[in-house]
Amino acid sequence: MxxxxxxxxxxxxxxxxxxxxxxxxxxxLYKDSPLKYFxxxxxxxxxxxxxxxxxxxxxxxxxxxxxxxxYFFYFTLFHYVFLKAIEEAHFKxxxxxxxxxxxxxxxxxxxxxxxxNYSFIASYIVGAGVLIFCIILYYISVLQSSLVLVIKxxxxxxxxxxxxxxxxxxxxxxxxxxxxxDLTKFYLILLIIQFSLIIVMYLFFLIGFIWMxxx
Amino acid sequence: xDEKEIIVLMAIAIPVTLVIIVIVLFSVFSNRKNKxxxxxxxxxxxxxxxxxxxxxxxxxxxxxxxxxxxxxNIGQLMTLAKxxxxxxxxxPELLPEVSDTIGQGIDELRSLSKLIxxxxxxxxxxxxxxxxxxxxxxxxxxxTSTLEVNGAVVPLESNIQVILFRILQEFxxxxxxxSKASNLTVTLDYTDSQLTICAKDxxxxxxxxxxxxxxGLKNMKTRAKLINSTLSINSEREQxxxxxxxxxxx
Numbered sequence: 474m475x476x477x478x479x480x481x482x483x484x485x486x487x488x489x490x491x492x493x494x495x496x497x498x499x500x501x502l503y504k505d506s507p508l509k510y511f512x513x514x515x516x517x518x519x520x521x522x523x524x525x526x527x528x529x530x531x532x533x534x535x536x537x538x539x540x541x542x543x544y545f546f547y548f549t550l551f552h553y554v555f556l557k558a559i560e561e562a563h564f565k566x567x568x569x570x571x572x573x574x575x576x577x578x579x580x581x582x583x584x585x586x587x588x589x590n591y592s593f594i595a596s597y598i599v600g601a602g603v604l605i606f607c608i609i610l611y612y613i614s615v616l617q618s619s620l621v622l623v624i625k626x627x628x629x630x631x632x633x634x635x636x637x638x639x640x641x642x643x644x645x646x647x648x649x650x651x652x653x654x655d656l657t658k659f660y661l662i663l664l665i666i667q668f669s670l671i672i673v674m675y676l677f678f679l680i681g682f683i684w685m686x687x688x
Numbered sequence: 689x690d691e692k693e694i695i696v697l698m699a700i701a702i703p704v705t706l707v708i709i710v711i712v713l714f715s716v717f718s719n720r721k722n723k724x725x726x727x728x729x730x731x732x733x734x735x736x737x738x739x740x741x742x743x744x745x746x747x748x749x750x751x752x753x754x755x756x757x758x759x760x761n762i763g764q765l766m767t768l769a770k771x772x773x774x775x776x777x778x779x780p781e782l783l784p785e786v787s788d789t790i791g792q793g794i795d796e797l798r799s800l801s802k803l804i805x806x807x808x809x810x811x812x813x814x815x816x817x818x819x820x821x822x823x824x825x826x827x828x829x830x831x832t833s834t835l836e837v838n839g840a841v842v843p844l845e846s847n848i849q850v851i852l853f854r855i856l857q858e859f860x861x862x863x864x865x866x867s868k869a870s871n872l873t874v875t876l877d878y879t880d881s882q883l884t885i886c887a888k889d890x891x892x893x894x895x896x897x898x899x900x901x902x903x904g905l906k907n908m909k910t911r912a913k914l915i916n917s918t919l920s921i922n923s924e925r926e927q928x929x930x931x932x933x934x935x936x937x938x
Binding site: 641 | 694695696698702703705706709710713716721724725
């Protein structure tokens with residue numbers, strides 16, 4: 474089982490780098506859209522993954538603090554992207570409420586959870602839940618407009634599909650891993666699914682970058 | 689259910705759920721896209737149908753106008769010329785008057801031939817087409833009419849022009865036939881982003897319940913909507929009727 478996990482890890486780390494480089498090459502096409510911060514999120518993800526791996530493999534201490542900080546900026550940036558992309562005023566209001574809820578839950582985790590040794594599970598669930606909610610609102614907004622006619626060439630659509638599938642699949646895994654963390658072969662199955670979900674998500678990002686057209 | 693069972697269940701449920709989500713998501717978007725494309729196609733067909741109808745109605749109106757002009761204007765002039773010629777047999781000094789009348793008739797025929805020529809009609813701008821109508825109303829003494837154009841004239845697509853002109857022609861026709869108005873004022877206001885047309889008569893006006901005018905108004909509104917413009921017609925008994933039309937260039 475571990476023989477499968479390691480190559481998958483290399484594949485998704487390579488995909489991170491490839492997608493980040495392509496996001497820079499295609500940047501002129503979306504520099505005026507709400508996704509202009511997307512390369513920043515991708516760079517932040519690459520740095521966090523490599524730094525987390527370095528701490529785990531070479532220093533041998535818990536790397537959870539890196540990921541606990543990373544999630545805050547990651548979710549906030551994506552919430553902001555959807556807040557800017559959606560035009561309906563009442564949807565924007567819901568997203569703002571969602572962002573505030575996420576920040577409150579994050580503050581609660583900072584105060585009550587050991588940031589060095591434990592994952593911020595509550596704020597992660599809220600952040601991911603709000604992101605899924607933002608994506609659903611974005612889909613409703615697109616379906617009500619004529620944007621649906623050219624959706625194939627819209628980068629945000631492919632990014633949102635990748636994120637949507639990843640978080641729908643990953644949230645139960647995250648909860649399971651946090652509640653009963655134990656590296657038995659059964660948990661390795663979940664790890665394989667998790668890595669596969671990351672690869673699928675980044676493949677959707679890649680499709681978005683390849684098919685996108687300037688609006 | 690123990691941990692292992694939950695994990696195995698999740699390992700099966702997650703991929704299955706995601707595949708279902710992908711299928712549902714893409715079919716919803718695909719259906720919506722097809723529905724929108726169908727609606728656009730129908731809107732295009734409807735526009736073309738209305739455009740064709742407008743062109744036919746314009747031609748019919750033009751033929752009616754020619755008939756009126758031949759009968760009421762040129763016909764009268766020719767009858768007068770005939771009477772004057774008969775009188776000139778005994779009084780040759782009346783011949784210059786005969787010549788004047790015939791000359792007037794020739795001038796009217798020239799104006800008329802311009803109206804009949806389809807190429808000339810196609811090349812007319814909206815302002816020129818309205819000016820011709822206004823001049824005709826004044827020449828034939830149907831109604832005292834004026835046209836005011838404000839701002840820099842923006843050229844319009846010929847299809848849009850046909851629809852706008854047909855809407856105005858319908859309004860003019862109703863004014864002349866039903867309103868008993870003495871004056872008609874047409875104003876075209878051009879800005880960078882839109883054209884505002886205002887046509888006002890000082891006739892007897894009508895009630896909203898007037899079915900005949902209601903149908904005409906509905907036609908005008910349908911056509912205005914087809915070119916993404918807004919149309920309103922306000923009328924009150926003894927207060928005249930006003931048409932307001934806003935057409936956005938973008």
